[in-house]
Structure formats: structure tokens, C-alpha cells
Amino acid sequence: MNGYGGQILRVDLTNGKITKEPTPAELVRDFIGGRGFGAYFLFKEVPKGANPLGAANKLIISSGPFSGLLIPGAGKCDFTTKSPLTGGYASASMGGHFTAEMKYAGLDSIILEGLSSKPVYLFIDDDKVELRDAADLWGKGTIAVEKHFREKLGEEFQVAVIGPGGENGVPYACINHDYGRQAGRGGVGTVMGVKKVKAIVIHGTKSIPVADLAAYRKAGMAIYKACKDAEGLKEWTRYGTTVVTSWCDEVGALPTRNFSAGSFEGGKGIYGQTMREKIVITDKGCFGCPSPCGKYSRSKKYNINVEGPEYETIGLMGANLGIDDIEAVARANLLCDDLGIDTISTGNAIGWAMECYEKGILTKKDTGGLDLKFGNIEATFELIGKIARREGLGALLAEGVKKASQKVGKGSEKFAIHVKGMEQSAYATHNATAMLLAYMTCDVGAHHNRSWAITYDLQVGRDKVVPEKVARVIWLQNFRPMFDVLGGCRLQWVELGIDRTLYEPALEAITGVHRTWEDLEKVGERIWNLTRMYWARENEGFGRQWDMPSPRFYEEPPKTGATKGQITRFEDVNTLLDMYYEQRGWTADGLPKPETVERLGLAELVA
Amino acid sequence: MRLYVDSAKCSGCNACRVACSINLFGENNPKKAAIVIEPHFPAPGVYGVKVCTQCGDCAAVCPTEAIKQNEKGAYYVDFAECNLCEACVPECPEGVMFVRTELANAAWKCDLCGDCVAVCGTSALWIAEKELVAA
Numbered sequence: 001m002n003g004y005g006g007q008i009l010r011v012d013l014t015n016g017k018i019t020k021e022p023t024p025a026e027l028v029r030d031f032i033g034g035r036g037f038g039a040y041f042l043f044k045e046v047p048k049g050a051n052p053l054g055a056a057n058k059l060i061i062s063s064g065p066f067s068g069l070l071i072p073g074a075g076k077c078d079f080t081t082k083s084p085l086t087g088g089y090a091s092a093s094m095g096g097h098f099t100a101e102m103k104y105a106g107l108d109s110i111i112l113e114g115l116s117s118k119p120v121y122l123f124i125d126d127d128k129v130e131l132r133d134a135a136d137l138w139g140k141g142t143i144a145v146e147k148h149f150r151e152k153l154g155e156e157f158q159v160a161v162i163g164p165g166g167e168n169g170v171p172y173a174c175i176n177h178d179y180g181r182q183a184g185r186g187g188v189g190t191v192m193g194v195k196k197v198k199a200i201v202i203h204g205t206k207s208i209p210v211a212d213l214a215a216y217r218k219a220g221m222a223i224y225k226a227c228k229d230a231e232g233l234k235e236w237t238r239y240g241t242t243v244v245t246s247w248c249d250e251v252g253a254l255p256t257r258n259f260s261a262g263s264f265e266g267g268k269g270i271y272g273q274t275m276r277e278k279i280v281i282t283d284k285g286c287f288g289c290p291s292p293c294g295k296y297s298r299s300k301k302y303n304i305n306v307e308g309p310e311y312e313t314i315g316l317m318g319a320n321l322g323i324d325d326i327e328a329v330a331r332a333n334l335l336c337d338d339l340g341i342d343t344i345s346t347g348n349a350i351g352w353a354m355e356c357y358e359k360g361i362l363t364k365k366d367t368g369g370l371d372l373k374f375g376n377i378e379a380t381f382e383l384i385g386k387i388a389r390r391e392g393l394g395a396l397l398a399e400g401v402k403k404a405s406q407k408v409g410k411g412s413e414k415f416a417i418h419v420k421g422m423e424q425s426a427y428a429t430h431n432a433t434a435m436l437l438a439y440m441t442c443d444v445g446a447h448h449n450r451s452w453a454i455t456y457d458l459q460v461g462r463d464k465v466v467p468e469k470v471a472r473v474i475w476l477q478n479f480r481p482m483f484d485v486l487g488g489c490r491l492q493w494v495e496l497g498i499d500r501t502l503y504e505p506a507l508e509a510i511t512g513v514h515r516t517w518e519d520l521e522k523v524g525e526r527i528w529n530l531t532r533m534y535w536a537r538e539n540e541g542f543g544r545q546w547d548m549p550s551p552r553f554y555e556e557p558p559k560t561g562a563t564k565g566q567i568t569r570f571e572d573v574n575t576l577l578d579m580y581y582e583q584r585g586w587t588a589d590g591l592p593k594p595e596t597v598e599r600l601g602l603a604e605l606v607a
Numbered sequence: 608m609r610l611y612v613d614s615a616k617c618s619g620c621n622a623c624r625v626a627c628s629i630n631l632f633g634e635n636n637p638k639k640a641a642i643v644i645e646p647h648f649p650a651p652g653v654y655g656v657k658v659c660t661q662c663g664d665c666a667a668v669c670p671t672e673a674i675k676q677n678e679k680g681a682y683y684v685d686f687a688e689c690n691l692c693e694a695c696v697p698e699c700p701e702g703v704m705f706v707r708t709e710l711a712n713a714a715w716k717c718d719l720c721g722d723c724v725a726v727c728g729t730s731a732l733w734i735a736e737k738e739l740v741a742a
Contacts, residue, residue, distance in 0.1 A: 069635055205709065207635055213633055225725070283729060289622070296648075
């Protein structure tokens, strides 16, 4: 099948059965790849009410038609599962080289099913697929395990590995790859952990077929040329995502002290410029990327090497904890990576605990003697380890801020910063209504990548609540995640301003199927609605209440910084949702109407 | 003319290797590329890249004279004349002369097509006269 590996690999961990099936043509037609495949398999194959940590849940790993080909950033891999953090849909995108290797091994998806009784790793070398014993690797950090495999098998193998966090069932455990790339959010590493799969190692030597080699080469080269000619290439490559840190600080979007403000007085210490000068040693790219945002760093202070930190980690492990030292953020980053827990959720959990401590809701008795004030670097390091081991206060924080705050009570629920149980990523949204709506309605919880609308807020007026703003959020939600479907990267479009129509001839030459962005956005809308219905199917009473943001953004105006005194009105929060549901073709309670389901060709699947 | 590389600028993305395999074989398969990228992680945290210097040592030992010079003066493998004897492989001082019979039924090497340079976003690769050491 042109543009595809051609096969779906299933591994039943309960009985060790390994099977392959051809990638279904109708799946390719309706869902294209990547995140689309994941959403389809999750909805269709994981039974209603499945325990995320039980045998019925699956971990679905998918590449897309761009993966492994001559397309900028064609290294994005989707991990989909039922989230142990939220109880809903989880889809995490991982960069690096893993997804390309899947394609070279002839695979479009790898589906892990059932539960293994003992630690194993999945070994894939072209058509040779085996489950192998991983008893010796269990308990080890991700860095050591990746190093072990690369030394043993050679650098042509790609490795995806979980750390102790995933083994111990921390519901926001991640999957690590290439010494610092993660499928970070929603607990995809937790599901791999409960299945007792320590790692997947993969090597492929097959060529990926394309429909029209000459046209594809020409179209692919044209996108590379556009990237190389882009005015912003040099600046973007120098700083990567950290370039936005100073901007966020200036506009009040940098989460500071558990999102109580959007500007940080110690911001300069963690700006991208500071980081580049102090610690960055190498630019590290995903597969096929001409504008690598990955920064590989060395902290002399802590004697460590780490990929990153990138912006989200800087926001959550830096300003959000009152930490103004980029080297401390780098160390916290490495600890999380090695232990295999998501830096965004971890930074939120520690920020929430620090606020509890400063307010007297948690005391030294609860913290095990830690003086958990904002800015305490050593306490942060210690708490990261405790979370991964689910030990002491770490056991509470390992539940995620929603459940932890429900347990602790005393008003701490109001400053647990999450939507649907997923901790908010690094944009403070006190007065940025499009970005707030993006978080409220994001399909996995409070994550930014589907709709990064904050620049639009600043363009059109940040407190404005108008249908155009809502339409922009919806368009971004339909369009941006299509890169996760195609197995490519959106950042060339976002950051370098690449004309997105350049991708159309490339996709056609690769797959032999003509699709415009209009067609692709419809697929995006189909996936968006399908996952919405997944949430509703799995959670009784699912509806509008689940889309509400943290009260912090409509009740507590920041006392300092660029957004001092600014807040979103509660009625505006509801107006945003009214407009959103209407434009989406959903009911007033946020569920897709039958005619919407019909229009998107989902009726049969969801029946 | 020859290909040059500044490894310090390489981000390990492998776009060059995909472009290379398309040029040499008409296939998407970086395992069939004539550039080597060695990642050195987690420490020291750099990539080491090896490229052909067009020294011609491979051609000098080829018993079937399958390694010829093209219009750019670059040595290339005439696939039809290669007998897979592998004499060229140990002669290559850079380790960029390849014989992998599981992947291809001829040896391969860089023919200086320049596609790798065209897709390298960090300008780690360039083509220049052999005498020059920097672009």
C-alpha cells in the first residue's frame, strides 16, 4: 500500500500470541493514519467500561503516511489508549525516529493487548517479532535501558522504554525514546507498565513504497526548500520551543507559582536565551526535520546531560514552581525522563503541593519534613523521586491533581489546575479566552497541542468572546492534529510559516490519493467527534461540566505580572462553551448531535 | 568537488540519508544511504557524520572497474558491473563504502548528487572543491 508499511502488528501479552494483519483499506480511507488509527482502534476494540489498567485496554502505537519519508519532521508517532489518568481518551505524540523505523519494518500500527505476567520487551527486527524476558531491566531508569539496547543491538535499532514511574502505576507515566523524546501525556507509559512491557526495540530495512516517486521527491524537496528559505529558521533552530518563554512571561502566559500568575520575576533565569548560552550543546532533531527544536544540554552544576528542557518543562518545572535556575530545571527534566513521568503533570502536581504547603493545607507532617515552599529546588528533586516510587507525599501527588485535591479538600480543588483530570500545560489562561477554550475542549484534557490559540487571543483582543474566536479554536482543533494523523510535524507550519498547501501534492504523490486540506480537516473533525463520543461512552454523565476549567481562571485575578487584576468572567466561560457546541453541531450539553454523527460518516462505527 | 560535513551542526535527523537512498536506488530507505550518522548519546551528546571525500581509493582496488567517475568527477558504482567482492569496503578511510547483500545486490557509495545538501536544514553539509576545507 503506497505510503504505508502495510501491516498491523498485534501482540497479545496474556498468551504471547503475535499476529499481523494487512492494514485495512477502509481504515486508511476514513482515518488515514497515526492518531486517526488510534482513535478508531480504541473506540472499536476496547470494550465499554474497560479498566485502563486491565487486560481489555490496549496500547495502540501508530505511524502515518508521512512517517519515514522525505517530508520535514516526518517522525511523529501516536500512542493511544484509555487513559488511567482521566478515564477518557489519551493520545500522546512522540517525536524522534521510532515511527520511521516502524514503517521500515513494514508496520503502520503496533497494538499491545492483554497483560503479561512477567516483565518482557518486544523485539522487532523486520519480520522477526518476539517477546523477550526483561526481568533484568525492570526497575531501571530509561536512560540506562536505552543505552543497554543500543550497545547490545547497535544504533540502527530504535528504542521506546518506560521507567519506574510506569512500572509503579503512576497514572501520568510516559514512554521515552532517543534519550529525551516522550509520548508524555495521559499515562500511555502507565498502560505499557501494567502490561509489563519494559521496552519496544525495533529495526527495519524495508523500503517504503510511494505512488509516484518523481512527483513525491519533487514535492518533498519543495517543502525542505521552503523551510530552508524561511526567515525564521535560524532563530527557531537556535532556541526551539524555548523561544516562547520570554514572550509568555511578557504577555502573562507563563504559569507562575501554580498558575496563580502569568509572569515570573525570575523569568530571565529560565528564558530560552539564557538556556542557549548556559547549557545547550547540540541541536537534536526528529526524523527528517530541517528545523530541529530539540536542544541537547549539559549542566555543569549538576554534571548531567539531558535533552531539553523544552518550553513546557521550563514553564511547569521552572516558573510554576518558583524556580529561576535553568540548570535546576534541566536536572528536574532529567529525573522525570529517567523515572519515566510526564514533566507537565509532575510540575503541576508539585506546584499544587507547594501552594497547599504555603497555605497550611499540607504541613511538614504531610511532606515528610520537606520545606515545600515555592522555589525549593532540592525538595522538588526529592519529590519527583517520591512520585515515581509512590512514596509518602509522592503517593498522593502520583494520583494527579484532580484526585489528590479531592482527597485533601480544604479548598485545594480550586487550585488544582486541570481539565477532565489532565493537568494543564504551560499557558496561563487568566485572560486569554481562545486558549482557555482550547484547554477546556481539548480531546485529552488540558493540553495545548491541538489548538495553540494564544497568539490569536493577542491578535484579536484577549478578553473578547466572539464567534470568530470560537471558530478559530475549532479550525485549529480540526487542522493541527492532522499532522499527528499524517505522522508529520506541525511546527514547520506554525513556526516557519510554511504554506500548508505544499503538503497536498506530497501526500498525493505518496499515497496516490488526492486530498486537499479541506478533505483532511473533515477527517480531523471526524476524529474529534469520535473521541468526544468515546469520552461520553466511558463516563456516565459526561457533558458540559467536564469542559469547565480550573476556577483559578475565572475567580482569582493574578496579583502580579502582565495579567495583574485580569480574569475571564464566569458567564464568558459558559458563553464560550455555548458558541463552541453550536458551531460543532453538538447539543447544549456538549454531545455530538445525531445529524453531526451522520454527516461525519460515524453512525455505523458508534452504533 | 566533494561533500563536506560539520558534524557539530548535525541534528541527527537523517533527511540526508532518505534523500540519498532515493537518489541511489529510487527507494525510501536510509539503510541504503551513503552517509553515516553516529549518535553519541547520552554523552558526550553529539553526532558524528561520515561522508565520502572522493579520494578514489575504492576505485583503485575495484577488480571489475565498476567504480567510475561521473561528469562531476565523483566516483560512483556502476551497479551492473559490481560483483560484490567487497574489496572496496576496507579500503575506504571514512567507512562510507557499502556492501550489504541483504539490502542491495551491488556496492554503493556517494555519487555527489547533492540532494543531501538540499535537504539539510542546519547547513551541516556542503559541496566544495577538494582543496577547500570550509565553505
